[in-house]
Amino acid sequence: MSNDLKTQNRLNNSELWGGLIGLALGVFVIWSGLKLKLGSINDPGSGYVLFYTGLLMCVFAATIIVAAITEGGPTFGSRWEDTRWTKPLLVIACLTAFAFALDPLGFLLSAIPLMVLLLRVIDPVRWSLTIPLAVLTPLGVWWVLKRALLIQLPSGIFEIG
């Protein structure tokens, strides 16, 4: 990582933002611990461990923030340098769409399009292989689970599967 990339822009310092997220989480955990009641040292309550873990989180996050401010840190851009960053985004989009479709459409109707998309959008596999793989794999798995292991996958509003 070059020095230029490390200290060029403090606001774009990924270490700083990582630390700030950690700090925010720590504060939330402390607040949750307090809300749940700490109890006493003789009889710790439900929030006791949460509270102290939250404090530790804040200490570690503060250490990260101080290091990010004093030593600098890589920019967000440099973390994705020389990578095909759109590809994981596409996979995340496909998975999110799948998550929304799974319950209403059921396993088969959501898994087959997911497979087609994953096989085609990253490093496209030829259609003659994509179609059989995308159809037969979910079907095969569904059949094994339903018939052999008696596990019912979601069948959705159309009750397919």
Added chain:
Amino acid sequence: MDVLLNVAQGFGVALQPINLLYCFIGVFIGTLVGVLPGIGPISAMSLLLPVTLSGTPESGIIMMAGIYYGSMYGGSTTSILVNIPGEAASVVTCIDGHQMAKQGRAGPALGISALGSFIAGTFSLVALMLIAPSLANVAIAFGPAEYFSLMVLGLVVLTFLTQGSMAKALLMACIGIVLGLIGLDSITAQPRLTFGRMELIDGIGLVPVVMGLFGVAEVLINTEQHIKRDVINAKITQLLPNKADWKASAGPISRGTILGFFLGILPGGGAVVASFASYALEKRLSKTPERFGNGAIEGVAGPESANNAAAGGAFIPLMTLGIPPNVVMALLLGAFVIHGLQPGPLLITQNPGLFWGIVASMYIGNVMLLVLNLPLIGMWVQLLKLPYNILFPLIILFTIIGVYCSSNNVFDVYVMIAFGVIGYFMRKLGYEPAPLVLAFVLGPMLENNLRKSLILSQGDLLTFVQRPISAACLVLAVVLLVGPLLPSLRKKRELVALDEGV
């Protein structure tokens, strides 16, 4: 004599046809995931965790254990032939193993790796058999203070050994503890961090968290780049090492075995640390260290023996104390819990058939692995040619199914996808998931033991330092926490710090 009788009882269990079948499936899948880059023992074990429900506890746990030590064997094949580690414990094997393959010595590299693994695996089993029952007797005297301190030590060791900033690793461990505490408080039955969702009352499942952080996140990272595979295409002949190879490898195998076994026992340690430590040791002891990196067989024999010995050693804290020393053992703990069993000091006396059956199955599994890894090497090489763009959609599909089957709940699939995305960004920003997962598993136990200790001692914190084992663990943990501030120890940490594998 007792040990022999117990081993005989163990073989009685392990040689039952159904258990032999599960053992074979386990070591076969282990080798497969070891060979395939992008999927490792953690992903495979979490994927198959629900499958263990369909059989007896013995069968399920025998299969899960087989996946773990099988992956240690399989990982070396990819390292040697493709220069891509199949799993994290084989990273170091790439250095000399692939050089040997390039020089036309892929056969002896694969051979010494499999035979060294077999020797180390067998040694660690004998040691497990001898040490575990004695340690279990000692562990009966452990109170909540000792358990609490041991878990703290385990977490600190893991954060110490994790790559990159220790503050980040400690932050991850804290987040893991918090995630582990989601759900009903086991003492007061008060819901914690459930946000009013019924699905969170029982807490977040281990399987979706692990599958997300290791399985999905790994796929996302891999899709960022073209995975280049420099597969050695020449026909692999003469798998058995010659006399000179054996002479050069005898010392590294012995040292790697002993070092690996003890590093495996340590909480927070494991196969990955053992392989790196063995490589460093062999290079330091060698009269010709310049050969390392250019195809030295010692650089393959030592680490491969060490990672297999560590895989065996890691069973000791789990079986005798009920504390998983690493993420893989945490998953195995999950398999025990699914079957209503609690590993710990009483497991060996209350369930001798289970304990000795697992140990005996490992002997059988090691022999199966030797057969799978030497004569069938050609098959694994063919598998390496499977392109990643076909492999990763299958991995995603199987992770989704694995997660759904673990709870029959679509909510867990959402959790897995969310943790996959979180895991991807964590890795991009240099936050390792391993401390989070181990803390997630240990979190509830840690909290219970802390609260019990405080209640029993009437709030006296000195209870943690007045008990010798507890005090020793805490002192060691403090040394490791403060240590990185000293330049010499920081340098050592950077040398051994590593990525926990998928």
